[in-house]
Amino acid sequence: MILTSSNEFKFIKDSLPKGVNLLAVSKGHNQESIRQIYSYGQLDFGESRLQEALPKKNDLNDLNQLRWHFVGTLQKNKVRGVIKEFDFIHSVDSLPLLERISRISQEENKIPNIFLQVKFRDDPKKGGFLKQDLLQSWPKIMTLENIHLIGVMTIPPIALTSFQRKDLFCECRNFANHLGLKDCSMGMSNDWQEAIQGGATWIRLGSVLFGKRPI
Ligand SMILES: *Cc1c(COP(=O)(O)O)cnc(C)c1O
Numbered sequence: 001m002i003l004t005s006s007n008e009f010k011f012i013k014d015s016l017p018k019g020v021n022l023l024a025v026s027k028g029h030n031q032e033s034i035r036q037i038y039s040y041g042q043l044d045f046g047e048s049r050l051q052e053a054l055p056k057k058n059d060l061n062d063l064n065q066l067r068w069h070f071v072g073t074l075q076k077n078k079v080r081g082v083i084k085e086f087d088f089i090h091s092v093d094s095l096p097l098l099e100r101i102s103r104i105s106q107e108e109n110k111i112p113n114i115f116l117q118v119k120f121r122d123d124p125k126k127g128g129f130l131k132q133d134l135l136q137s138w139p140k141i142m143t144l145e146n147i148h149l150i151g152v153m154t155i156p157p158i159a160l161t162s163f164q165r166k167d168l169f170c171e172c173r174n175f176a177n178h179l180g181l182k183d184c185s186m187g188m189s190n191d192w193q194e195a196i197q198g199g200a201t202w203i204r205l206g207s208v209l210f211g212k213r214p215i
Helices: 006-015 031-039 050-059 076-085 095-108 131-142 162-179 192-198
Strands: 021-025 044-047 067-070 088-092 113-119 148-153 183-185 202-205
Touching (some): 031 050, 050 067, 050 076, 067 076, 076 095, 088 095, 088 148, 095 113, 162 183, 162 192, 183 202, 192 202
Parallel strands (some): 021 044, 067 088, 088 113, 113 148, 148 183
16 A cells, blocks of 8 residues: 655645636545545545445544545435535435435434536446436426536446547536536546546545545
């Protein structure tokens, strides 16, 4: 596990255009690594499993500016826990899930920031709304309360070339614009430059910042 140094971190951070936010995806990495990246000035951290996030959050609760983002597949029975513990959810992939989030947010007196995960290419390995299904559900989505809908999130299929990725990211940007949503959460360690060219406002970096995941 090799953590990026303060200088390397600053180099990446300074290369980001204005309006592009960095999410440090800390899944698979321990509290101490998160503390170190936080000490470089990073405030947004992403986790993909509630069970893994809870002890880390507990240990890090003295870092009071830290904001937590949930980026993993969200199971029904984890919705309440995720709403209580996270400020942003990047991975809302169906209308029933969104309705559940809305209802439980109301009960918990929360208004989470929400990205809708959209699948722009066929990919059996990935979840997400299909464009046409999301458009069909849109009137219903607009009526849901206690959610702050901020953007669209996407993960390209693994096999795409750099050029095809950029194309997909542009499509995501256009779709978000069409819905009137400001944010696009797209781009990971292997394709964040293409994502920025395509119009990302949140890039999600794990291994580039934390080194290879031990698990
Ligand atoms: C793990 C993960 C990332 C970070 O992946 P890297 O390739 O290590 O940068 C980003 N987004 C999601 C949804 C992830 O699960």
